[in-house]
Amino acid sequence: MSVFRSISKTAVIILLLMTMLANPVKYNSRVFIYSLYKGFARASFTREYVDSHEAEDDEMRLLYEGKHSDFVKPVAYDVETAFDKLFEDFQYIPKDKVDIIIYPDYEEMSHIMALGSGSPALGAYYCGTIGIHDPKGAPVKQGLILHELTHYIIDYMTSGNVPAWFTEGAALYEEYRVYKREWAKSMDYSDFYSLKELEGDFYKLDEIKAYKESYLVVKYIVQNYGMEGVRKIIANFKEGDATHAAVKDALAIDADALFDKALESEKAK
Ligand SMILES: [Zn+2]
Structure with missing residues (x-):
């Protein structure tokens, strides 16, 4: 290819x-x-995608193949709404337009966007670009663009120095905040991964459990330290800190203790 x-x-x-x-x-x-x-x-x-169709507005450039373009307007609307919401939380405005590519073929998206072997993704963020699997006439899933744009913003805010659990947790938290949808709400776990395990090969872990843990920790940070706590951690990542240093400096708590506190009520269920 x-x-x-x-x-x-x-x-x-x-x-x-x-x-x-x-x-x-x-x-x-x-x-x-x-x-x-x-x-x-x-x-x-x-x-x-040089031969593909292109739709552009102030915030995004959308590339797509094929004749139908019924998703252009809804995607543009989702991007605009998501950027408004994300600005409230992250207070960050991207310098460039975001590139969004609609892939007609899932295999192609999976290869190009380096998707792992987890469950098929409807969309993905990779290297400054958002890929969406063509919904073929159906609307793009609610929250998908918001989720991927959260990855986009955090990637640029941290210059890429961010653990997978943090950016996934933040993206799921945004879905919860804006659409009131909670990841794996009905799934109960009596134990979770350690922070060290989570910072190993994240995408090889049990996806539902690892994502749920990430979401719960970020939600706990927001509820106890506000979005300001999240932004401070992000600023520390940008300076090159690893998780323990970033969390300690931002929230004055040890990262392992933060995980224990965030997950204890969940484990007790
Ligand atoms: Zn994600």
Whole structure:
């Protein structure tokens, strides 16, 4: 697939850069390399869709194939609504328009957006771009754009230095806040993953449980420290902190203790 070819070319350039930039200013190099990679990957995605249709407004550029375009208006509306809601919470305005690609073929989206082996996703965020599997006449699922835009905003706010559980928890929290929909509400767990396990290979864990835990922790942070607590953690991630340092500085609590508190009432159910 040509996108992969151009990305692998990009990967070689990036590896060279990584070697050149290794060590002295490690974190800044990582941020630099990530934003460079993101820029290349994003350009590759959209280059692939050069013959597709394009719809553009102040906030987004939508690329899609095929004749029907019935989703353009609802998607534009969802993007506008989501950005309004996300601005209230994150107080962040993206510098660029967000690229959204409607993929007619799920396999193609899955490959290009590097989706894991979890349950099929209706949409995904990857490297500055949002992919949506063509709903083929049905409306785009409520909350999907809000969820993916939360990943987009957090990625840019942290320069990519963010653990998967945090961004997934925040995206699910936004779905709850705006649409009152709670992830795996009926699922009860007597135990959860440790923070260390969650920060291992997140996407290989039991998806429903790992996502529920992430959501509960972010919700706990918001309810006890406000969105300001979440924004402070994000600011610390941007400075290069790992979770323990970011949480300790923002909320004056140990991250493991925060997880215990956030999950104790859930475990007691
Ligand atoms: Zn997500």
